[in-house]
Structures are given as C-alpha cells and as structure tokens.
Amino acid sequence: MIEFWLSAGLLLLAALAFLLIPVLRARKVQAEEDRTALNVTLYQERLRELEDEHEAGILTAAQLQAGRDEAARELLADTEDAASGARTGVLGGKVPLIAALLMPLLGYGLYLNWGAIDQVERAQVLAEQPKSIEEMTARLEATVKDNPESAEGWYFLGRTYMAQERAGEAAKAFERAVAIVGREPELLGQWAQALYFAGNKQWTGQIQGLIDEALKADAAEVTSLGLLGIAAFEAGRYAEAIDHWQRLVAALPEQDPSRQAIEGGIARARERLQSAGEAKASAAAPAQLTVKVELAAALREQVQPGDSVFVFARAVSGPPMPLAVKRLTVADLPAEVSLSDSDAMMPQLKLSGFAQVQLVARVSRNGDATAGEWVGRSQPLASSSTEPQQLTIDTAEGQGQ
Template sequence: MIDFWLAIGLLLLVALGFLLIPAIRRWRLMPGKDRTAFNVALYEERLAELSQQHATGLLNNQEWEEGRSEAARELLSDTNQPDIAIVGTRSGRVVPLIVALIVPLAGLGLYLHWGASDRVELTREFSQPPRSMDEMTSRLERAVKAQPESSEGWYLLGRTYMSQERFADAAHAFTQAVQYAGRQPELLGQLAQARYFAEGKTLTPETKALADEALKANPKEVTTLGLLGIAAFEQKNYAGAIAHWQTLIDQLPAADPSREAIQSGIERARQYMADRGEIPSAPSAAQAATLRVTVSLDPSLSAYVKPGDSVFVFARAVSGPPMPLAVKRLTVADLPVSVSLSDADAMMPQLKLSGFDQVQLVARISRAGNPTSGEWEALGKPITVKDAQPQQLKIVQPDAK
C-alpha cells in the first residue's frame, strides 16, 4: 500500500500546485509597497503628457494648471487608501493557504469514509498465491468483511472452513451465501452438510428439511446425496445409504476420483446388510440387474442441438411391453456421460429390469421433453440383462418415429 499512498501524495501536490502557483505569482506582482510607486509613476507620466501639450500650444496656461491640479488630486486619492490595500493583500495571501490546508484534509476524510483502500489492498493480495491455508482464510475473511453482500466470497469461505473442519463457521458462511444468492440447491446442500457435522453428525429436522429442499429442486445435487448417504449409514440404514450413494455415482463422471470411495462405501453397506441377514453378501441375479452405458453425441449434430435439449436414456424389453423399464433424463450439455440403469430407475414398480432376460438400450434427444419421440436417437443391440457388459451409444440418426 506504500506505493498507493505515494501516488495519492503526488496527485495532491499537483492539485495544490494548480491552486498555489497563481496565488504566489499574484503576490509577487502586487506587493503592498508597489502600489504607491505605481501611482507616482502614473502621475509623472500624466505631467509629462500635459507639459508636452502645453509646449506645442494645445493647452494654454490655465488648462495646463488645471490638468496638473487634477493629476495631483488623483495621486492623493489613491495614496490615501493604504489600509484597504493592505487588508486586501493579506486576505489574498491567507485565503489560498487556508484552502490549500483544507483541501487535502477534506479529501482524506472523504476517502477514509467512502473510499475502498481495504478493497485495493485485498485485490493486490489476491493477485498473489497464498502461502498457506491460514493466509487464504484470512484473505477471505477480510474480503467478506469488506463486501458482506458477496455470495461468492461467503461460499468460498465456507468451503475453506469445511476443509479446516470448522463446521460451525462454515454453516454461518453458507447461511450468508444463501441469504445473498438465494436458495440454490448447491448452497442448500453445502449448508445442510456443514450443519450436520457441526451438530455432531446428527441429522436434525431442520437439516433434513434443507436436504429435502435441495433434492426437490435438483434430484442430482451431489453434496446432498452424499450427505444423506452418510447420515443413513451412520444410522445403520444401509439400504438407504446404498440408494443415495448409487444415485450419486450415476451423476459423477467416469474419471471422477471419488467414485471409488463411494463404491467402497456401498460394498461396506452391502456387507453389513449381509451380516444382519438382510441380503446375501454377493447380490443375486435379480439384484445385480444394473446396466452401464456411455452416451455420446456425434459431432455432426453439434450445430443442430441445444445444450438444454432433453436426453432420455432407457432400456426397453425386447419381448414385452413397449414402455421403458428403466430411464434416466439428462441434457445435451451432459454429453458425453456414463450412466447406470437399474431397478431403482423403473417407471412402474411392476416392470423392472430384473424381470426380463433381454432388453434394448435407447438414447433419444427430444426438444419437447417427450421420451417417446424426439429428433435424434441411438439404438443398441439386444443384450442379456444378467451378464451384460458396459455399452456404448452414439446419437447420430434421426428418430424413426
């Protein structure tokens, strides 16, 4: 900040220069004692002019005497006002000095009241990478103090507090973020997670209401799905934990490093359920009715589709009812994506993947959001549900319907 205040000082000197230099010049040109000399010079010049006119005959003796008397009276009148001249001269010197003193003091006071030196300093600090997590935390804390209405600042501060296991502070930060940014699903999920850990891993009714609100707005909100899975596991509700975590895995990219940890949690939950005699440790064929498929878009269609167009990925029986047995809804913006279809994705409880031997996978783009008809699609070959390998679908052909 030293160079910042130096720059302000230089600008102040320039401003004072514009104010004081003309005043100094005026003082030099009009000192008090020069006024009498100036008037005497004018008197002598007038006398010389009258004498020349008298010598050339333009003035007679009487006119010449009257002119001399008038010039003398004017000189006497001008020199009889010394006090006024002195007062004017002094005030002309004092006023610029007072203004020169008031201007910087007033400017400094106004800047300290309405200025943003703290924001300038923060901007300079954020241009350099932090040397530690504590330094980053300090910067963010000062940032939200300087801009308390910044939802982004509160969100980043909350995430930082979570990494430091300061859960109560994180809950406060996410509460502020929700206040300024609105009740967005991601923020509600982060707030619910912070409250859950701040309350000793207890899913209170208030925290559960936040999680439910987040999932209602976005059923694929990953933080909330992970939180509810953890809460169910801690309560020994292993089936609930598996359901939430499996839904979470379906939303994550294939290369996401957290997939392995979540899958490990699912296997642990299955083992605990097997130990309690609820399910066998190795899932049966019916329970293993899960199909994995990667859906992509042919580059030739990129100019014709919109990011918000609906994409339906579903499985339908080769020999059976025409309606989908399991379906997931995505958007073109999600492509390419890997998803899994299981009995949990059934549209009707009595029609599940595990109830059929062979199915066909379909991926369809529908701008109208209609899964039964659209603009483009990809059709897979019939596969056996029991031992199907991961499938690939590329949307390229027009919808036949």
C-alpha cells in the same frame, strides 16, 4: 497501502494545481498593474516636457497638441492588456492560496471520518497469498469479525473449516451465511454436509429437510447429491448411492477433477452390491424397455418417408439428455424398438441408473434429435418395466410440454 496513499497523493496534487492557478494569475495581474503605474508616470513627465518646450518657444501650439496626442496613444497601447488582466484578477490570490493550504488537512480529516481505510487494509491483506491454511482461517475470522454481515466471508470460512475437519464450526458458519443471503441451494447443501460430519455421520431430520429444500430449488445441486450418495453408501444402500452419484456425475462439467473420484465411488458401490447379491445393481441387471412406435393418422400427409424418427428414454428426475436412443425413419413406422443400457449415449448415464423414465419419439426433418416438428411422449414408467409400451407421435413440437 503504499499504492493507495500514492494514488491519493497524486489526486491531491491535481486538485492543488487547480487552486494555485488563480494565485499565479494574481501575481501576473500585480506585475501588470505596476507596469501601468510606471507608464502613467512617464506620460505625465512627457506632458511636462512638452509644456516647457512650448513656453520656451521651441514648439508651436499645433506641435504641442500633436505631442500630447502621441503620448496618449502610447499610454493607451501599453495599458490596454494590463487593464484586461486586472479585470480577471479582482478576487486576488489570497483565497485560493488559503484553500490550497487547507485542502490536504481537510481531505485527510474527512477521509478519517467517512472513508473506508479499514476495508482497504483488509482487502490488501486478503490479496496476499497465505502461507498456510491456518493463516487463511485467521484472515477469514478477522474478516467476519470486522464485517459480520459478509455472506461471502462466512461461506469461505465454512469451506476452510471443512478443509480442517472442523465440521461443527463450519456448520455454524454456513448457517450464518444462510441467515444473511437467504436459503440458496448451494449454501443449504454445504450446511447439511457440515451437520452430517459434525454429527458423526448420523442422518437427522434437519439434514433431510435441508437436502430436500436444496434439491427442490436445484435438482442438480452437487453437494446435496454427493452427500446423499455418501449417506447411502455408509448405510449399505449401494444401489441408491449409485443413483445419486450418477446424477452428480451428469451435473458436473467434463473437465471437473472430482468426476474421477465420484466414478471410483460408483465402481466400489457396484462391487459391494454384487458381493451382497443385490439384483438391482445397474451393471448386473441392465434395464431393457420395449416400445411400439406409430404415427397418428392425422399426420401422415404432413411428413415425408425420409424424415428422421428418434426414439429415446430420459430420466424423469435427472439430466435432460437421453439415457438410450434409437434412430429410424418415417418409412419404418410403425416399428417395435428395444431400448437398453447398450444404447446409452454416455457410459455413466444408463437406463438402469434411474428409477423412472419417460419415453419420447420425435420426427425431425433436418435430422436434429433435440428439435423437430412432431413428437409423442409417454407417462413416467419404471425403468425395470418388462411390459411392451405403446407410443404415438401425435403432437406438434412445443405443445403439451
């Protein structure tokens, strides 16, 4: 608070300076008026001296008139600047002086009435590094008590409760944040997670509804995907847990510290799946798709033999990057291509990790796999499909999305 009051004091001094300038000017005007009065007195005495000398015969009438003119010119020169200053100081110095004295009291009173000193004090407290999580919790509780409409306060309080394993209180905090800011996917995921742990890891219709709503708004909402993986793992549905956690890993940044823990969970789920003898484990039963790719007859005159052709599979519900990819040229068409887990661009993104995929073939003259001139797409199909698929490149890039 010292910094705040110091800043306020400096601003007040600046305001006082503007008010005191007229006071100083008024003093200067008074000094000029006093000097003018003295000059007039001296002028009058000079005129009397000239009159006496004229009567005594010392000065002629012409000399008397010349003396009078000289005295008048001197008086005019001495009073010219003073007259200008007097015009600027008509209001005097009393009103600015009174305003300067009243300003500190008036400003303090107005700030107490309409200011936000409590918010300044609260921000100062929150800016200090807490010594423990309990101290942080106490600060956040005081924040939402003083400002119950702070969605950020309720959100961080919920996160802090979760760190203290107080899931029931966290669920109420997240519910309050949702009521204030709206049904944001991240808040819904956090709320569902708190309810899950508060209810001894029992899945409920409310939790399912929150998760469905969150993923509908954001298919890569990380808390929801992580919770689905946890619930599936706890229920022994290891293949399902792997699917959710693989989607979660794909949505996280490369440097995210939680990636390693999630990948460890995927490895444990695969071990459990293998030990239980389930054949759907992605590592034990890699998927393989066979697709015959050809070019539409209408496009054969519009492409060149050396143009690149990228054939890949991508998840229908999941990350946009390809799960498996092969590269050909137009001269190779028609061609039969096999796509499998061994063609994966990333180890954690494989065909076997996703239930449904779409096949895509793209002609790219500049060799860019993400953009080209012509494309062909299949309907969604199961990644475990063993029947050969047919794919025709027949659509201009950007159409038929």
